Amino acid sequence: MxxxxxxxxxxxxxxxxxxxxxAYADGTASASLDWSRLQVSVTGVDGNIPTVTFSNESTSLSSSAYVPGEGSEYNTRSIYDWTSTLAANAEATTSTYSSASASASAFSASAQSFGEGSSYYWDTPSASASGYRTERFTFDGPGVLTITIPYTLDITGGEQYNYYGSSSASVSASANFYGHEDNGSSNSYSNASFSLGSYYGESPDSKSGNLVFGIFAAGPGSGSLSFNTSASLGSPSSMIPExxxxxxxxxxxxxxxxxxxxxxxxxxx
Structure with a gap:
């Protein structure tokens, strides 16, 4: 015995x-909008297509990366132009990295993290990136504005039910409009969003499709469009035997x- x-x-x-x-597993997360395939459609009433004028384009990007005991970095960039190449990058070490970028063909955010996780948020390697684009528009009569843009989401790694060690990626877009005519007013709003996350363990590793949204204008007025990308993750504490x-x-x-x-x-x- x-x-x-x-x-x-x-x-x-x-x-x-x-x-x-x-060995601890690494993780990645990315979210992107294919700006080269952005489609804008305007239809009218009784065959009369309203004139739509766009203005005040704005792009803002941010990225951050952190490794306990080694350092952190945070960067932001913004510009009033959708045709210029713009990027914000952060790299705490060679393995923990985040990036947000925008151009006339792409609008994306990505993050990568590697290292030992912790139950304390201040002691966990992490990386995140996000982007935000807006634009104003006006209608001179009744009509419908429809926006379509392809998206792609990807995540790897991340731990289930661990907030500080989970990975996530998301895209969203929205439109709002306020019109006024003949002592009356009208409002229209719509949004579309998709996301992936490892926290509940039910998301697929990747997803792609189209964001479709728009507004109904009952008459002259103004509104705005917004587009968002976001990717974030911490280092998972789950371990892979060697x-x-x-x-x-x-x-x-x-x-x-x-x-x-x-x-x-x-x-x-």
Missing amino acids: SSIKRSLTLMGCCAGFIFGQS PESYALMLAGLGLMSMIVRRRSAGSGT
């Missing part, structure tokens, strides 16, 4: 060593099996 006890103890030590020597750990556990199983066979053979004589 003492031999079996020693074997079980050895197995416990092997298991403890496996979890003690495990191949050497599996080999040690198999060796322990073999040793335990040998001891049991010898004891059985001794009892039969």
